[in-house]
Amino acid sequence: MTDINTLVNSLEKVKTIRSPYKRSIKWFGLSLALMLIITYAFKYFTQQNMFAYPLYFYIENAILTLVAYCAILSAFLYSSPDEQYQLKAKKLAVFCSVFWIGLFSYCLYHCYSMGHIIHQLKNAMIDYQNFIEILSIGAIPAIWLILMLRKAFPTHKRVIGVLTILGSLTLAMVFSRFLDIVYEPTHMIIWRYTPVLILAILSYWFSDRLLSR
Amino acid sequence: MNNWNELLKQSQQGNKNSYKKFLTEVQPFVKAVIYKRSENQSIIDDILQETLLAIHNALHTYDSTRSAKSWISVIAKNKTLDYLKSNQHKLSQAEDIADLKMESSNNDTNNYDLEKAMKQVSIKQQEIIVKMKIEGKTAKQTALELEMTESAVKTAAHRAYKLLKEFLEV
Known part of the structure; x- marks a missing residue:
C-alpha cells in the first residue's frame, strides 16, 4: 500500500521536462544532423553523386520526412499526460499511418504498373545491405528517442513503440535512399518500406518492456 | 481546481x-x-x-x-x-479456484479446508457463493433473492473469491 506520508517524505525538488513540441524538435534536429553525418560517411566510401535524382524522388522524401516527424511528435504527445495532447497524438498517429501506407501502396502500384515485379524481385533479393544501412543510420536516434520517451510518462506504450520505430526508421530510410544510384520502386518496397513496416509492427509487442521504467 | x-x-x-x-x-x-x-x-x-x-x-x-x-x-x-x-488473469484465476473448491466440496473432499476458508468470508458472502457457485444461480437471481443490487452481489462475490483464494493458497 502506498502511504501518502511516505510519498510526501520522499518528495524532492523536481526538474520539469520541456513540452513535447520542444522535445520533438530537439530530437528531430539532432537526429537529422547525426543521420546526415552517417550518410555522408557511407557516401564517402561509395563515391556517389548525392543529388542526381528525379524530382519525384525529392517529393516522396519530403513527404516521408513530414510523416516521420508527425510520428515522432505523436509519440512525444502520447508520452505527455494531458487530455488535449492525447487527442492531438491520436490525430497525428492516424495522419502519419494513412500517409505512410498511402506512399507504400503507391510504390506497390508503381511496381505493378511497370510490369516487371517478378523479374525485379529476383534481382532485389540480394540487396539486403540497404536494410543494414537503414538500421545503421536509424539505430542511435531510435535508442535515444526511446530513452527520451521513458523519461516522460508513456501512456499508450504499444502505440508509442510503433510510432517510434516507424518515425525514426522512416527518417533513416529517407537518408539511406541517397546512397542508391538509381530509383527502383521494387527495391524500395522490398528493402526499405517492408522491413521498416515489419519492425514497426514487431515493436508493438516489445514496447511495454522497452518503455517501462 | x-x-x-x-x-x-x-x-x-x-x-x-x-x-x-x-x-x-x-x-x-x-x-x-x-x-x-x-x-x-x-x-x-x-x-x-x-x-x-x-x-x-x-x-x-x-x-x-x-x-x-x-x-x-x-x-x-x-x-x-x-x-x-x-x-485480468488473476481475477479470473481467483474465480476458477473458487469454482474448483466448490466442485471438490460436492465430492466430499477437502471439505474441511473449504469450511475453514468459508469462515474467512462474511455470512452474506457465504450465501452469495453458495447461491452462485453451488446452486448455479446468476448474479441477477442471487441479487433478487437476497434483496441486493446486482453490482453489490458481484462486488461481494469478487471480494469473497479473493479472500478464499488467499486462504486456500497459503
Missing part, C-alpha cells in the same frame, strides 16, 4: 505541505475517474494507490501552464487500464 495547479507547482519546488494537501484533496477525483472504468469497488483502492504512486513518479511531467485535472485524469485512466490488463 486552479488550486491544484498551484499545489502541484509548489510540490515540484519540493514543498511537502502543498504536496500532502494535493495528494489528500485529489483522491475523490481519482476515485471517480477509476470508477468510470471499473465499477468493481474492491479494486478501486488498489488502483488509487497505484495512481498516487504514478503521480509521484510523473511529477516532473506536469506543465504548470496546463490543466492539473487533465494531467491527473490521464494518469488515473492509464493506471486503471494497466491494472485491469495485468490483473
Whole structure:
C-alpha cells in the first residue's frame, strides 16, 4: 500500500521536462544532423553523386520526412499526460499511418504498373545491405528517442513503440535512399518500406518492456 | 481546481505541505475517474494507490501552464487500464479456484479446508457463493433473492473469491 506520508517524505525538488513540441524538435534536429553525418560517411566510401535524382524522388522524401516527424511528435504527445495532447497524438498517429501506407501502396502500384515485379524481385533479393544501412543510420536516434520517451510518462506504450520505430526508421530510410544510384520502386518496397513496416509492427509487442521504467 | 495547479507547482519546488494537501484533496477525483472504468469497488483502492504512486513518479511531467485535472485524469485512466490488463488473469484465476473448491466440496473432499476458508468470508458472502457457485444461480437471481443490487452481489462475490483464494493458497 502506498502511504501518502511516505510519498510526501520522499518528495524532492523536481526538474520539469520541456513540452513535447520542444522535445520533438530537439530530437528531430539532432537526429537529422547525426543521420546526415552517417550518410555522408557511407557516401564517402561509395563515391556517389548525392543529388542526381528525379524530382519525384525529392517529393516522396519530403513527404516521408513530414510523416516521420508527425510520428515522432505523436509519440512525444502520447508520452505527455494531458487530455488535449492525447487527442492531438491520436490525430497525428492516424495522419502519419494513412500517409505512410498511402506512399507504400503507391510504390506497390508503381511496381505493378511497370510490369516487371517478378523479374525485379529476383534481382532485389540480394540487396539486403540497404536494410543494414537503414538500421545503421536509424539505430542511435531510435535508442535515444526511446530513452527520451521513458523519461516522460508513456501512456499508450504499444502505440508509442510503433510510432517510434516507424518515425525514426522512416527518417533513416529517407537518408539511406541517397546512397542508391538509381530509383527502383521494387527495391524500395522490398528493402526499405517492408522491413521498416515489419519492425514497426514487431515493436508493438516489445514496447511495454522497452518503455517501462 | 486552479488550486491544484498551484499545489502541484509548489510540490515540484519540493514543498511537502502543498504536496500532502494535493495528494489528500485529489483522491475523490481519482476515485471517480477509476470508477468510470471499473465499477468493481474492491479494486478501486488498489488502483488509487497505484495512481498516487504514478503521480509521484510523473511529477516532473506536469506543465504548470496546463490543466492539473487533465494531467491527473490521464494518469488515473492509464493506471486503471494497466491494472485491469495485468490483473485480468488473476481475477479470473481467483474465480476458477473458487469454482474448483466448490466442485471438490460436492465430492466430499477437502471439505474441511473449504469450511475453514468459508469462515474467512462474511455470512452474506457465504450465501452469495453458495447461491452462485453451488446452486448455479446468476448474479441477477442471487441479487433478487437476497434483496441486493446486482453490482453489490458481484462486488461481494469478487471480494469473497479473493479472500478464499488467499486462504486456500497459503
